Amino acid sequence: MDIYLPIAGLSVNALVIVGLGGIVGLLTGMVGVGGGFLTTPILIFYGIPPAVAVASATTQITGASVSGVMAHQRRKGVDYRMGAVLIAGGILGSLAGGALFRLLQNSGQIDTVIALLYVLLLGSIGALMAKEAAIALGLIKASERATAKPAKRHNPLIAMLPMRWRFYRSGLYISPLAPLLLGFLSGVLTVLLGIGGGFIVVPAMIYILGMSTQVVVGTSLLMILAVTAATTMVHATTTKSVDIVLAALLLLGSVIGAQYGARFAQKAKPELLRLLLAIIVLAVAARMAIGLGWRPPEIYTVQLL
Numbered sequence: 001m002d003i004y005l006p007i008a009g010l011s012v013n014a015l016v017i018v019g020l021g022g023i024v025g026l027l028t029g030m031v032g033v034g035g036g037f038l039t040t041p042i043l044i045f046y047g048i049p050p051a052v053a054v055a056s057a058t059t060q061i062t063g064a065s066v067s068g069v070m071a072h073q074r075r076k077g078v079d080y081r082m083g084a085v086l087i088a089g090g091i092l093g094s095l096a097g098g099a100l101f102r103l104l105q106n107s108g109q110i111d112t113v114i115a116l117l118y119v120l121l122l123g124s125i126g127a128l129m130a131k132e133a134a135i136a137l138g139l140i141k142a143s144e145r146a147t148a149k150p151a152k153r154h155n156p157l158i159a160m161l162p163m164r165w166r167f168y169r170s171g172l173y174i175s176p177l178a179p180l181l182l183g184f185l186s187g188v189l190t191v192l193l194g195i196g197g198g199f200i201v202v203p204a205m206i207y208i209l210g211m212s213t214q215v216v217v218g219t220s221l222l223m224i225l226a227v228t229a230a231t232t233m234v235h236a237t238t239t240k241s242v243d244i245v246l247a248a249l250l251l252l253g254s255v256i257g258a259q260y261g262a263r264f265a266q267k268a269k270p271e272l273l274r275l276l277l278a279i280i281v282l283a284v285a286a287r288m289a290i291g292l293g294w295r296p297p298e299i300y301t302v303q304l305l
Contacts, residue, residue, distance in 0.1 A: 007243035008052045014249055020046065021253025026260055037125075039250065040193060041118055041284045048246070050111045051101075055241035056250065058190060058231045069221045077218035079169040082211070083226075085176045086183035086201075086219070090227030093187020098234035101191050105239060112292070117193055119289045126281035133275035158209060170211045170219070178209055183223060190231045 003014040024039050043053035069078070104110040134140045161175030186201050201220050205211045211219070236242045 003245065003249075005048075005052075005243050005246050007056075007241060008048050008246060010047065012046070012048075012246075016046070017246065017249040018253035018256075021250035022257035023253075024250075025254030025257025037118075037122065037193070038280070038284060039254075040114075041122070041288055043246075044115075045287065049241075050114045051105060051239060051241045052243050052246070054101075054114060054191075054193060055232070055235035055239060056243045056246040058228050058235065059242055059244070059247035059251075066225060069218065069225050073218065075218075076169075077215050078222055079167055079211070079215045079219045080222070081165075082167045082170050082172075082179060082215075083219045083222040085179045086186075086223040087226040089180040089183025089185075090187035090190070090223055091183075091230045093184035093189075094191050094227060094231045094234050095187075096184070097188040097191030097231075098238050100188070101235075102238050114193065115288050115292050119285050119292065121193070122281050122285035122288070126278050126285055129278035129281065130275060133272075133278055137272070137275065167211075169215050170209075172210060174209065179205075182209070183227070186223065187227050187231070190227055191234060 001014045002011045004011045020042050021039070024042070039057040040050075040053045043057065044050050048056075101110065104113050131140070158174055158178045161177050163175050163177065164173055165176050166173050182201060182204055189200070201223065202216055205216050205220060206213060232242060
């Protein structure tokens with residue numbers, strides 16, 4: 001069942017794209033992380049142009065985040081004041097990232113930069129996840145430094161920043177500059193890589209900002225929803241890379257896959273699931289690293305526009 005993607009400029013098997021979205025949704029439901037950081041590389045492997053893969057994956061994340069925000073809102077797990085600051089930083093970051101994306105696109109380096117950033121990002125995250133899962137499973141021992149004392153909840157550098165605000169639901173009295181900068185970084189990464197940024201923002205909110213864990217996930221999803229929506233608009237109006245047909249197929253697959261992933265997660269050990277995801281992430285990073293240095297059979301190609 002072939003379908004034409006107008007922005008990507010090629011025909012694909014619709015069932016394959018839905019299946020790819022389903023695989024990412026399955027992983028999302030099993031381990032509770034957004035699958036945007038896997039969606040873009042998988043689309044690139046399938047032959048979708050990197051710029052279109054990034055922009056369309058962002059659109060998919062926007063749709064998938066709506067139900068998550070509503071669920072956390074019902075149980076009062078969202079800090080709207082903190083979310084507003086993160087969103088403000090994220091929107092500024094998406095605008096800056098859009099300008100950088102357009103600059104790299106005009107110079108012809110956007111594909112290389114996307115692949116390189118993914119290799120660095122997925123490689124580091126996959127290694128950390130694999131180490132954490134291996135320690136939890138008892139495959140390796142934790143270092144004495146890691147087990148000697150728990151990490152401090154309040155970061156001294158954050159406490160030194162001026163203009164403190166009270167974030168009552170998060171239980172914090174800190175400067176808004178810290179979450180503003182965190183949102184800005186997330187916005188830039190969202191535009192460049194098509195990721196929601198939850199796997200970066202959530203640990204930073206806990207260990208750097210010191211937020212209460214009861215509101216971290218809901219607040220992060222609120223920021224991701226707003227920032228990815230803004231990023232979609234940036235891509236649609238500047239880079240012209242959003243393929244709504246591709247995004248709709250991915251969203252359909254991810255919604256179905258997430259349901260089965262959540263059921264499977266109830267029967268499997270969380271540590272094994274994290275180790276499985278870490279292996280997949282490292283495999284994707286290795287595949288992209290090989291693609292950066294592998295000499296193609298045809299160095300030059302001609303594309304008719």
